[in-house]
Amino acid sequence: MSKFLNLKLMMFLFFCGLPITIIAQEVSGVVKDDTGALPGVSVVVKGTSTGTTTDFDGNYSISANVGDVLVFSYVGYETQENTVAGSKLNVTMQSGVALEAVVLTGNRSKPRTILDSAVPIDNIGLDEMRNTGQPTVDKMLTYKVPSFNSSTQAISDATAHFDPADLRGLGPSRTLVLVNGKRKNQSALVYINDTPGKGEVGVDLKSIPAAAIERIEVLRDGASAQYGSDAIAGVINMVLKKNVDYTSVNVKSGVTTEGDGFNFGVDLNTGLTGKNGGYLNVTAGYYEQEKTNRPGTPGSDVLFGVAADDPTWGSWLAENPDLGMTVGQPELKKLDLFFNAGIPFKNDSGEFYTFGGVTSRQGKSFALYRTPYWVSDPHNLLHEAGTEYNGFQPTFETDVLDNNLTAGVKWKLFNFDVDFSGTYGRNRIDYDVNNTLNIDLGANSPTGFDVGGYAFSNALANLDFSRSLGQVNIAFGAEIKQENFSARAGEPASYFNPTGNGGAQSFPGLQPSNAVRADRHNYGVYGDVEWEPTDALLIGGAVRYEDFSDFGDNVSWKVSGRYSLGDNRGALRASYSTGFRAPSLHQIYLSNVQTLVSGGTISNQGTFNNVDPIIREDLGVPQLSAETSKNISAGITYKIKPNFSVSADFYNVKVDDRVLFTGEIGFDGDDTTTNPVETILNDNSITSLKFFVNAVNTNTTGVDLVLNYTNINLGEGNLSATLAANFNETTIDGEIDTPELLADNGYEIFNRKEQARITSARPKSKILLGLDYDLNKWNFILNNTYFGEVTWQHANNGLNGADLGNGPLPIDDAAYDQTFAGKIITDLIVGYEFSEKISANISVNNLLNVYPDEIDTKGDFVTDLGGRFKYPWEVSQFGFNGTVLNASVAFKF
Template identity: 40%
Template sequence: MKKTLTLLFSIAITCASWAQTQVSGVVKDANNEVLPGANVLEKGTQNGATTDFDGKFQLTVQEGAILVISYSGFETQEIAVDGRKTFTITLQEGLQLEEVVVTGSRTPARSNTSSPLPVDIVGVKELQATGQTTFDKALQYKIPSFNTVNTPVNDATSLLDPYEIRNMGPSRTLILINGKRKNLSALLYTQTSPGRGETGADISGIPTDAIKTIQILRDGASAQYGSDAIAGVMNIILKDDYKNGSATFRSGISGEGDGEMLGISVNNGTKLGEGKGFINYTVDFSKTALANRPGTVDAAGEAADFGADINDVQEFLSRRPDAGNINGSPETTAAKFLINGGIDLKEDNELYFNAAYVYKKVNSFANYRTPYWRTIEDFPYLGNFFPGSNPNNQGSYTDAYGNTFQGNGYDGYVPTFEGDLNDYNATVGFRSKLNGWNVDVSATFGGNQQTYKVNNSHNRNEVFVPTYDSNTGTFEPTRLYQENSQISFDPGGTAFSHVVGNIDISKILSDQVAVAFGAEFRTENFEVIEGELASYDGGGADSFAGNRPENSGNFNRYNLGAYASIDWDINKDFLLSGTARIENYSDFGSTFVWKASSRYKFAEDKYTLRASISTGFRAPTLHQIYTQKAQYSFVPGQGIQVGGLVNNISPQARLLGIPKLDAESSTNFTVGLGGKPFKNFSFTIDYYSISVEDRIVLGTEIGRTGDASNPLDILLDSNNLSDISFFSNAIDTKTSGLDFVFSYNNLKAGNGKLGFNLSGNYTIQNERDGAVKNPAIVEGAGQSVVNETQEALFFTSRPRTKWIFGTTYDIGKFGFSLNNTYFGKTTFKQQGLDTNLRTEFTPKIVTDLGVNFNVDKNWTIGFNANNILNVLPEWSFKAENAAGQAILNDPAQVKNQSNLITFNQRYSQMTYDGYHFSQLGALFNLSVNYKF
């Protein structure tokens, strides 16, 4: 019996072996070049393999199996095994890569060619090829209508650079992750820099290696997604496989030998369950050192601004020509973690989830407090606080109260501004199909917290507290700060969080009609975190005052939205789409918006004509409604002054008659033409027009009227402020332009393949529409909340045109890329500049070179030289009229004007406003990638 069982088992094993076949082969393209990374799958199973670096594969399959061979950009083939064991498979390039578009429509996804809306699709390899170290900077050199740059010495702005699409500010582009709303940053930009008065999501914290593709909808989409989608939508699609993992080591340095960067990231995945689910994870650590680009400070301007002896100024500048200033790109340390996963529960049911956490620490600096600015004569104790090597400050000094202090070579000091950022987001959802209806239910959680620390500073304000004197038996006034001040301060910070619930239902009713509807509930919370007493008391820490108790607290709201959408394919070429949405906010009421779009394909689907018209809205953020604080800023000709930001629900706002904020409303119109007239060549041209009513702006600083009885003067005097600013629905705007994208790829060139890409954005119109809506008290004072500086920030501080021309060449194990980005002219009207002049930034071309070497199927070495020609921004004065030309004809007046807008040349290269690309010059980056 035992022998019989052994025989039967052997026969079974033998039969199973006969029933399987090991096949192998190579996958090539039409030019006989191998295709590494092609997928070979046994049809109807999860049994598959990926071709190696030489395009080869091996696979054990069942008899009678069919092989399915696929590769991105090529037509999928099915080949029956039929007893063969070796294969040479040639894939044909597809006439059109049918990338699935899930952004911009609530009905089931369509291919890129059949979408009625302009959508840019950017893959992770294209982002990595830019050589930029963060996601936002990679987009700067990939999407012409997208702009972001580093801003020097703008306090909390160093934690998160403002970005925007189509010159519309960061708050008018909605950021999605896998189609779900990403939380806003806690940061409100309050300095005179791009993005002033607005806030956006922290996209710089998203690890590039976690991204599969980016879909950027260049059209208003409030009807589909709600608030913030006036300028467009950026949908970040995360990697969704458990294979093809890799580890990357990155290093870099600037052409000046600073700004050293080191980073490492790992992206990998694993199966969940029995092949029915996946989890993909990314871990990224990086550190970037300080890159300092100070200017050479002008002594005469300094002496005039600070009322200092010219000899003292010259002596200090002879030792420190840059006046000790540190500005440029701050030291930054970042840790990023992200997971994305899903699991099939049963047929047509899926549980999905993703989560991310980002920690970022930034060390930057305020303006250097020179010894003729914060003088030892005024503050004798500074010699004890900040001893230095100034030969003129070696003796003893006595204050107004008879206290004597040693000078100790006091030579000034530079306060630090240090920020800690924590950002998180997570989504869990469930997808199902019920009687042909697609149901998607999800919950999204997200938050961002930024807390600050000021070091190497002091509280210089006279605040007295009664102290008991045992000798006299009385209470005597004692100074709480000055010589008794601490030098490290916790000024507090801000935090924002939201919880979003979504239900989305859609169905394809027939070959011609698809419908969708859904609802969203969102609750938001904004917190102003109180600073410690010494950080705000009196006037607070020198350089950055903390949040006062009366300005701190938690503020929240909720909103409920619902939408309905329909797509009607009148025939195979002609599509009509419509969406309507209603939203209700707990703090300002309801709004209704809609969108209609259409697409028509012709000439055998080679060309597509598309158009859309929509209304939109943007709710005022909680940051804009509730932020109130004192802040330090540079006032031309007066140095650093303390101004006040008054919120719209405060007693001060009621006293001044400042109205509460309402939502912005918009009208968007887009029309475009796209096509692929022949193999390898495609193009799109789109015209857009955006009108915004009641645009929310943080107004310019409003100063004294000179009338001591005026409520404005009373408010400033009682709070020891030089000026105040506030938010208001101040202006209507019109923006229009053209977007161009041309691509010609996979051209045979010698033994390699050549590709060309040209994309551009041209602004036709970007201006205020009608008069500024000033509150009566501002109008009566002969001032305006929008002056020429504000107008420039909104409308001309970004390039009027921007073009990106890229060339790629792949040959053997090498890949080369050469990109030229043309930044068009920008103009600016800095605060303090003579009204007869403007500054104009010269158009420039920034050239980037990239080289990849595929050592073998696992190892790749990449080298990028960004801005290889070391091109820097340049600006010059331009005359508005004859009076302006007269100024330009006088070198002394020109120098004076230059000093006014650059803080006496501290920012001769890096002015606060108007520059349009990085000021760090050439950057060199090396990466080594290992594929698991």
């Protein structure tokens, strides 16, 4: 009765024009699911920072006004909103969010839940990513998505600062990355060193701060028909935060148990939401890490024929058994600033939106150590006069700037949802080589050089239409894109090389002949339709036409289907699609000279671009064209019980005319005649050459498995468990398509070692087992990640087949190959919530201090560069830092 009288009094005061003050009241209730009370559920007054959690019996109490909206959320359950109408509010939550979370990626016509999707999609929230204990987005995804791989690279020039990442073992170039559904620009770097992903171009995933991300959607299916080039392996969509009305600060730090690799980071995220639905979210972050060092310690140098008891250098080797090397993660400093904003039109008729950010990153990695018997320093440039000369280790330093900006409007037109946007993105990388010299400059040589740099940018305009027509959903649209790639020459001192010593030691600068400014444009149009003739059956199709100014056009298409198993229990799904990837501008126009060391021989390797007359006319290499693909997948999702779900998906991806970066093409060893290739080498003062060419067809087959079991009552807490796995294999179909002139002269353009980068450099299996236990204010996470074996293949096998006087030796193609065994990495994260506003966690990554197998040279000293490398560096599983201890504190206000 009193509530009724209070309501009448408020109405009387309102109509009399008198001010009304609404006093917040205590709202309480019980939160449960189908099995009983739910402890630890987050309860927040929407649009404020006021919040609490339910106790062990599911009870909560919070200060709120009549008319306020309470948001109830918990891992494994669908987020629920309820309006306050009195002092009591009981809530029943629905479990199974792992299969029912709404995702945007996968089609262009209508958002769907993971259960409804006709293709496999992972939906990963920010908390899930942070609970890996990893520092950057690429490493977080490695420990959350079995088919995604990225690991730190050592002694690989700029590649050490980008860490190539790929999905389903198909290389960095074949995964499309989106931010809020808009295409993210590629990096300026081509991975040209001996690492996984060699010869490819990817997106700089380190340029997107995790603190700005609400969730990541990973589409594990070909999607060129919807999104265009690069989506052969799948799509990664970074969805930025919005509708946040509080400020959060996260401070973290860590170090390895070896005492190196210290890291420190801090990020701030804050947001505002308007009563009319407008929003602004801003993220600022800083992160730095120090180097790690895990070199080999051979104590002798077989590359240069210097024994441990050498009369001249034996004492130096005794004092420097690691040959002065620094082998590990590079030094890094990174600064991020991102935003996401939207302003609705009046009467909810549309919205203006904009988002973007800038990342500035400086890094320092290390080249091979120049021992005192390798490079002399007669002019005391890198040591003081009168002191003993101990050699030097050049540093390779990068300055990376990545920025992107999107602005657009959404509105209704003839009952169509219309989205018109423009996007600009740019990645620039500048190189410096320090603590080095140019022998040819003598006493006038600098000890630090600007050796040039690269930049890539794209500008896009998109116009998309979508509409629901009952059982049919349609979408169509168009895209125009402009791309630019440039290479900047270094300072003259960096490439000065009259006597063939290679210019600046470790990395001669880009020369004026390597400088380039290239651009191209393309346009695409697409159509997408989905038909649901019944509640159970979904049939979809898409087609896209794309035309590029530099190599022509392409048509891709896709069909998909899903059949629901009823009662939200699961679904059968399948798809078939064709796809394509345009060769990147980098792959078309890149050229440079690199210094190589092998068997004590110093050599200069030249990369010639695809438009160079030497490549096109003298060697007869054809113009680069688009890769094409055929992608088939089929799978099942099923909820065994409301909180236990499973999905399994088979896939097969065939890629034709894959663009590859050839191996070294050098002198054939016949001193009696000079073939056309050797003429080119002599004319350009290099010992070998490389180029890009469409030459390989590959076939990738795999299976993805995901099992989620959430909200298991265990003691006084709740346990959630996830088992996810990927098994895949890539093979090369048919023969390598070698240009006729090279084939006629006996050259192999893609040897066994280069083939292994496609077929065996990444694990063929990866299994993740994650356990998450909530106990009152405590949270315990135990992650076990199995990285399958990888195999390094030798380019050729030395004496195999040679005649040493007793007849030719048997040929064994695998004589020097090595398979590195699969290993399990265990991570432990312990968190504690001191209050609604302060929480902390401690993580131990690689708890058991597991390292890859050590390199077994099998008598071939080139495999580990004379013992300089202890762990594999040309194939990659999980790096070799060992155990890392981390701690973080989070504040919310």
